[in-house]
Each structure stands twice: as C-alpha cells, then as structure tokens.
C-alpha cells in the first residue's frame with residue numbers, strides 16, 4: 263500500500279525529526295527541505311531513507327547539528343568556510359550571498375567548505391545558483407568505499423560531481439552524478455529490496471565481482487564508473503574536496519567510535535562563474551541553443567529533466583510513500599502516528 267504526502271507536510275515532519283535530536287529550528291528546516299526535495303524529485307538514494315542516518319549521526323555525537331559555520335573571506339574570488347563539524351548545507355547557506363556577490367564582482371568565486379558533513383545530493387546546492395544566472399560546479403568527497411581502477415582496496419569516496427548552468431527561456435541544465443558506478447545509497451536500497459546489482463558495480467571482500475548488494479556493503483567495495491576515467495575524476499574530487507578545502511580524504515573518515523554514524527565528515531568545493539563576462543552571444547542563449555540541438559539529435563531526456571518531471575508531478579499530486587517508508591519515518595518522528603496522520607489529512 264502507498265500514501266501521498268504533500269511536499270510541505272513532508273518538510274514539516276522531517277524538520278520535527280531533526281529538531282527532536284537537537285537541531286536548531288532554522289537548520290532543521292533547511293535540512294528537511296533538502297531531504298524532502300530529494301524525495302520529491304525522485305532522487306530516492308538521498309531521500310527520506312537517509313533520515314535514520316542523519317538521526318543516528320546526530321545522536322552518536324559524530325556531527326554537531328547546531329554548529330555555527332565560520333566564513334573566511336580570503337581573496338576577491340576565494341571564500342573559505344569552516345563548518346566546524348556541522349552539516350555542509352547550513353555552511354553553504356551562510357556563505358551563499360557573499361559568494362554570489364564575489365562571483366558577480368570578479369567574474370568567479372571559489373567556495374571551499376571543510377569540516378562538513380554531506381549526506382545528500384549535490385543538485386540542491388547548485389541549482390539555485392543557475393536559477394540566479396550563474397554557472398556552478400560542485401564536488402564533495404565521501405567515505406572510502408570505491409576501489410580506484412587497477413587498485414586492490416577502496417580509497418575513494420562515491421564522490422559526486424554536479425554542474426548547473428542557466429539557459430535562456432528554459433530550466434537550467436543540471437547534472438549530478440556519483441563517480442562510483444552506483445551511489446552507495448542505491449546499493450543500500452537494492453539490499454533492502456532484495457534486488458541483485460547489474461554486473462560491474464561492485465566487488466566482495468576478496469575483490470571478486472559480485473552482484474549481491476550485501477557483499478558489496480559488508481566488506482566489499484564499489485567500482486568507479488567508466489573504469490580509469492571515472493576513477494581519475496574521483497581522484498580529482500578527493501583533491502578538490504579534501505586537499506584544497508582543508509577537509510579529510512575519504513580514507514580519513516573514522517566514525518568507528520560513533521555507532522550508527524552515516525554522514526561523511528569531509529569537504530566540498532564549489533566554483534561559481536558569472537557568464538555575463540563570456541564572449542560572443544550571451545551564455546544562456548548559447549546554452550539554450552545547445553540544448554535544442556541535443557533534442558534535435560534525438561535526445562529525449564536531458565540530464566535533470568527526469569527530476570523536474572517528478573517534481574512537477576509530486577508537487578501537484580503529493581509524494582508517494584510506501585507503508586514501509588512511512589512506518590520507518592514514524593519510528594523517527596517525535597509526533598505520535600495520529601498527529602502525523604492529521605498532518606496528512608490537512
């Protein structure tokens with residue numbers, strides 16, 4: 263059985279869960295909207311199933327949900343943020359308008375965030391920059407669960423890269439993808455649902471190829487997407503996400519003393535470019551032309567379109583949750599089931 267939950271109601275429930283474990287109201291709202299947006303857009307690998315990880319990370323003391331980020335304005339085009347063991351999203355929110363101002367003034371801004379926990383998709387971080395007319399690129403490293411191409415043991419995170427660019431008269435061009443063959447979240451969902459993986463996604467504890475998600479998760483590892491190419495991109499993300507920001511490499515994430523912790527404590531890199539300084543015709547016009555050419559070449563789905571379709575459908579009709587998903591949420595919710603149901607009926 264399934265039920266439909268309005269986006270705003272889901273945000274309210276998630277915010278209460280965050281608040282119940284000591285997250286200040288404003289940060290709870292921000293994280294709730296971020297997680298509910300993933301669910302709303304069908305980005306299930308970072309939707310509500312992640313709530314237990316957030317809660318356990320906070321309860322274990324691994325992350326400080328009330329941390330106040332410290333912003334360091336180090337150069338005309340360079341901003342550093344120390345999240346101080348808090349979540350990456352409030353750190354980004356604190357620096358967002360300063361970063362936009364620098365990008366508009368100097369043409370570009372590099373924003374690095376360190377000592378930050380990121381358990382979500384990257385597109386919610388950068389899509390708003392493109393909506394504001396800027397080009398944005400972001401990467402974050404995670405935890406060492408991916409074996410570099412040709413290596414024997416995991417050293418890389420699942421390390422996503424996301425890019426967003428404005429396009430005239432249409433939604434921005436946005437892609438967001440793990441550099442491992444699959445996101446770790448999708449492997450967890452496959453295990454929960456008892457689904458075998460396709461070939462080429464992961465290996466077991468002996469380094470042998472396996473299609474069993476449990477064997478990948480329990481001592482095994484993921485492979486990079488696209489062999490040595492995805493592997494090289496993922497290496498770049500370790501360098502930008504950790505070495506440049508002052509954060510930790512994925513191998514340095516040690517949450518062993520924090521049972522249940524699931525939020526990697528690493529770093530995030532964001533590059534903003536103001537396309538107002540580009541040559542020739544305006545960038546957004548050229549981007550739109552390019553997207554039209556892609557469609558004319560027979561491409562039916564541009565990156566980001568599936569998400570936006572889900573968003574439109576789910577904002578109109580409500581987000582579909584299975585009974586199992588709802589029950590899992592209710593075990594975390596500080597509101598008794600009856601009150602939660604009242605929220606749903608409103």
Ligand SMILES: NC(=O)C1=CN([C@@H]2O[C@H](COP(=O)(O)OP(=O)(O)OC[C@H]3O[C@@H](n4cnc5c(N)ncnc54)[C@H](OP(=O)(O)O)[C@@H]3O)[C@@H](O)[C@H]2O)C=CC1
Nearest residue numbers: 382383384404420422437438439440445565566567568569
């Ligand atoms: N915080 C962290 O440390 C980590 C976060 N993640 C997150 O996990 C999420 C999922 O990653 P991943 O599983 O690799 O993403 P997907 O493989 O599902 O999608 C990658 C990109 O390709 C696009 N796409 C998918 N299918 C098609 C298609 N048939 N035609 C055209 N475009 C297509 C998607 O658009 P669309 O969005 O519209 O589907 C998306 O932009 C990401 O949001 C990522 O940020 C991953 C690893 C670590």
Ligand SMILES: O=C([O-])C1=[NH+]CCC1
Nearest residue numbers: 381404420445446447
């Ligand atoms: O799905 C994934 O690979 C991850 N999401 C957050 C940390 C790693």
